Amino acid sequence: MASPLLDVRGLSVRFPTxxxxxxxxxxxxxxxxxxxxxxxxxxxxxxxxAIMGLLPRRAAATGTIAFRGVDLLALPEKERRAIRGRQxxxxxxEPMTSLNPVMTVGxxxxxxxxxxxxxxxxxxxxxxxxxxxxxxxxxPHLRVDDYPHRLSGGMRQRVVIAIAVACRPSLLxxxxxxxxxxxxxxxxxxxxxxxxxxxxxxxxxxITHDLGIVGQWADRVVVxxxxxxxxxxxxxxxxxxxxxxxxxxxLAASPRLSAGANYRQGPLEEIPGTIASAAGxxxxxxxxxxxxxxxxxxxxxxxxxxxxGGRLVACPIAAVPEAVHAS
Amino acid sequence: xxxxxxxxxxxxxxxxxxxxxVDGVSLGVGRGESVGLVGESGCGKSTLxxxxxxxxxxxxxxxxxxxxxxxxxSARDLQPLRRxxxxxxxxxxGSLNPRHTVExxxxxxxxxHGLGDRQERRRRVEEIVGQVGLSSSALSRYPHEFSGGQRxxxxxxxxxxxxxxxxxxxxxxxxxxxxxxxxxxxxxxxxxxxxxxxxxFISHDLSVVxxxxxxxxxxxLGRIVESAAGDDLWQAPLHPYTRALMQAVPDxxxxxxxxxxxxxxxxxxxxxxxxxxxxxxxxxxxxCRRQDPAFRELRPQHAVACHHAEA
Ligand SMILES: Nc1ncnc2c1ncn2[C@@H]1O[C@H](COP(=O)(O)OP(=O)(O)O)[C@@H](O)[C@H]1O
Ligand SMILES: Nc1ncnc2c1ncn2[C@@H]1O[C@H](COP(=O)(O)OP(=O)(O)O)[C@@H](O)[C@H]1O
Ligand code: SF4
Ligand SMILES: [Mg+2]
Ligand SMILES: [Mg+2]
Numbered sequence: 053m054a055s056p057l058l059d060v061r062g063l064s065v066r067f068p069t070x071x072x073x074x075x076x077x078x079x080x081x082x083x084x085x086x087x088x089x090x091x092x093x094x095x096x097x098x099x100x101x102a103i104m105g106l107l108p109r110r111a112a113a114t115g116t117i118a119f120r121g122v123d124l125l126a127l128p129e130k131e132r133r134a135i136r137g138r139q140x141x142x143x144x145x146e147p148m149t150s151l152n153p154v155m156t157v158g159x160x161x162x163x164x165x166x167x168x169x170x171x172x173x174x175x176x177x178x179x180x181x182x183x184x185x186x187x188x189x190x191x192p193h194l195r196v197d198d199y200p201h202r203l204s205g206g207m208r209q210r211v212v213i214a215i216a217v218a219c220r221p222s223l224l225x226x227x228x229x230x231x232x233x234x235x236x237x238x239x240x241x242x243x244x245x246x247x248x249x250x251x252x253x254x255x256x257x258x259i260t261h262d263l264g265i266v267g268q269w270a271d272r273v274v275v276x277x278x279x280x281x282x283x284x285x286x287x288x289x290x291x292x293x294x295x296x297x298x299x300x301x302x303l304a305a306s307p308r309l310s311a312g313a314n315y316r317q318g319p320l321e322e323i324p325g326t327i328a329s330a331a332g333x334x335x336x337x338x339x340x341x342x343x344x345x346x347x348x349x350x351x352x353x354x355x356x357x358x359x360x361g362g363r364l365v366a367c368p369i370a371a372v373p374e375a376v377h378a379s
Numbered sequence: 380x381x382x383x384x385x386x387x388x389x390x391x392x393x394x395x396x397x398x399x400x401v402d403g404v405s406l407g408v409g410r411g412e413s414v415g416l417v418g419e420s421g422c423g424k425s426t427l428x429x430x431x432x433x434x435x436x437x438x439x440x441x442x443x444x445x446x447x448x449x450x451x452x453s454a455r456d457l458q459p460l461r462r463x464x465x466x467x468x469x470x471x472x473g474s475l476n477p478r479h480t481v482e483x484x485x486x487x488x489x490x491x492h493g494l495g496d497r498q499e500r501r502r503r504v505e506e507i508v509g510q511v512g513l514s515s516s517a518l519s520r521y522p523h524e525f526s527g528g529q530r531x532x533x534x535x536x537x538x539x540x541x542x543x544x545x546x547x548x549x550x551x552x553x554x555x556x557x558x559x560x561x562x563x564x565x566x567x568x569x570x571x572x573x574x575x576x577x578x579x580f581i582s583h584d585l586s587v588v589x590x591x592x593x594x595x596x597x598x599x600l601g602r603i604v605e606s607a608a609g610d611d612l613w614q615a616p617l618h619p620y621t622r623a624l625m626q627a628v629p630d631x632x633x634x635x636x637x638x639x640x641x642x643x644x645x646x647x648x649x650x651x652x653x654x655x656x657x658x659x660x661x662x663x664x665x666x667c668r669r670q671d672p673a674f675r676e677l678r679p680q681h682a683v684a685c686h687h688a689e690a
Contacts, residue, residue, distance in 0.1 A: 206644075261556065268629045268630055314610075326559065
């Protein structure tokens with residue numbers, strides 16, 4: 053089998069104050085959608101920034117991030133820059149963080165094309181209009197001259213996506229691209245990203261905290277907790293048979309619309325405590341919140357156990373079938 | 380009804396003229412009832428909440444609390460009613476004074492309403508802190524020392540320390556992670572039972588509203604477009620917007636399915652004529668473009684503003 057498009061192994065991100073990403077890894081194949089899911093502070097954005105080569109200066113990344121077999125972490129900045137925006141692009145949660153408020157959207161899209169593909173201004177503008185059409189902005193020949201503040205949140209995110217896909221990247225990293233948007237707009241943007249993935253044969257890393265999004269749009273899911281991988285599975289497997297105590301807790305805590313929980317039928321399941329309580333302990337980061345804790349959990353971080361079918365769980369206790377069924 | 384609004388209007392003046400943020404809302408919250416108010420951002424939920432609490436001026440219409448017309452009361456007569464109506468905000472951090480300890484944040488409402496002496500206040504503060512699941516060591520600390528979920532517990536304690544009858548919860552769990560959201564929702568349910576509270580619970584998240592509500596109001600562009608008991612609404616929504624909202628919730632059962640609704644959220648500065656939903660509505664016909672549909676009861680306790688809704 054050919055090597056994956058992107059293969060992240062043993063990634064750690066360290067700050068002087070601590071290591072928010074520890075020995076994390078996953079891979080993604082061409083044209084695939086992999087969701088990275090976890091609550092805030094679990095290290096999702098830092099992982100995305102590490103892939104992009106956009107970590108803050110004070111951060112040190114170790115491990116390997118192989119893109120088409122080349123370790124990005126080992127590349128000089130100049131070569132990384134050539135890949136960034138061209139072969140690997142990113143969409144952030146808040147569109148205004150990546151848009152320039154005093155430049156028309158047409159010029160911002162055009163700039164990427166001039167820089168990476170050496171297009172003339174006129175050609176870049178024509179391409180910008182095509183790209184706005186591609187991301188389903190109505191009246192693209194008018195919108196191309198608008199400033200970002202004239203656009204709604206959903207439209208701005210479409211513009212950011214147009215910039216991201218301008219050079220037809222083979223990998224798009226979308227970090228909570230719809231978290232700031234309303235549900236009806238979120239549905240449109242997720243549909244758009246999926247259509248672009250298909251039409252441009254692009255792989256998509258979809259970072260989210262929403263398990264519903266994972267189930268509807270991902271081919272594979274990586275659950276991240278306190279900087280580490282807790283579980284990896286197909287969305288169907290993960291949602292139907294979660295194994296890691298954290299994943300199981302999350303699903304139980306969610307007042308899912310389809311399940312239709314109402315307070316009169318009883319309380320929601322809770323995961324006690326917070327993610328912050330894990331900081332600095334030597335063992336499994338989920339120990340302070342877990343109901344299956346064994347003495348061994350406190351000694352060292354649990355290894356990833358393979359359950360077959362590409363399924364991985366960082367919990368030897370829950371991975372024992374008896375333990376899963378007993379609880 | 381504990382709370383009623385009748386044809387309530389709230390307007391803001393903007394560069395382009397008047398913005399009708401709340402455009403004729405009539406609603407009721409019964410004693411002990413939990414009413415959910417759901418709708419996307421900008422539809423007027425927070426404005427409605429603030430108008431009910433008289434934190435914003437009302438352009439037209441009435442707010443009745445426990446039978447009294449809030450709009451006609453003097454500041455002095457309003458004061459005791461204010462104690463009985465409290466609000467919990469989305470962003471507990473923004474609403475808690477960073478320079479005050481938790482104790483002083485929680486004591487302030489008691490002082491404002493002249494309740495208890497020092498000892499009694501201290502007792503009430505300790506009691507409420509325990510009820511919302513914080514330890515009394517929290518009292519001497521400052522808001523920034525707490526996580527988002529704990530700050531929301533402080534916000535809830537501040538609202539409940541006055542033993543109100545009605546609590547308006549304005550997106551109280553929207554900023555919280557799922558695992559913390561469940562803790563706070565359970566806390567709100569527990570407090571409702573313990574203190575016999577009524578809730579007007581505002582959220583853009585349908586599953587949260589479904590969990591916490593006995594009855595649900597769906598709001599679109601300043602109007603209530605559908606109102607029903609929770610079960611009835613989830614099982615048989617009548618308004619095309621309600622159906623679209625429900626379908627927009629990501630669901631593993633709809634693998635890679637195209638969205639139900641196209642188009643952007645319109646601005647209340649530019650309300651479409653006829654039915655305000657018609658530019659996005661899959662069922663819209665000629666009459667929808669011309670005539671504003673009346674809000675009518677199609678099934679018992681289930682009302683909708685749509686020309687083409689059928690019971
Ligand atoms: N610039 C930084 N300096 C120090 N610590 C940081 C910095 N950025 C992030 N962190 C730490 O890393 C953790 C994970 O951050 P992040 O990747 O943004 O999480 P997520 O995207 O999953 O919410 C944060 O909780 C924070 O403690
Ligand atoms: N102080 C204000 N001045 C002008 N417009 C406002 C003000 N507050 C809210 N609005 C507008 O009123 C509408 C309703 O806002 P809001 O009640 O906050 O909606 P929601 O809480 O449903 O998101 C929005 O279009 C918003 O921009
Ligand atoms: S009145 Fe017409 S446009 Fe409005 S919701 Fe009903 S069908 Fe749609
Ligand atoms: Mg993040
Ligand atoms: Mg609001």
